[in-house]
Amino acid sequence: MSQSRRTFTPEFKNQMVQLYESGKSRASLVKEYDLTASALDRWISQSQRTGSFAAKDNRTPEENEMLELRKENQRLKMENDILKQAALIMGRK
DSSP: OOOOOOOOOHHHHHHHHHHHHTTOOHHHHHHHTTOOHHHHHHHHHHHHHTSOOOGGGGOOHHHHHHHHHHHHHHHHHHHHHHHHHHHHHHHHO
């Protein structure tokens, strides 16, 4: 059976980071709280980098720019499709 995806509150993540920083081993935290090592490592990294666990707070400026460019590209494609359809309709009349 597949395991369902669990979500953790920022308070829980912060508590795990504090336990790690106070000297509790990574392996014991993973085993005791049934976490994945990669999730714990990501939480520690995010906490040290920005102090926030939100994805938007942990993006690099390049990632933010890429997201903005993708949104703009999508908007421009939609506008272009609308204009093409309008030209076809106007061409029929």
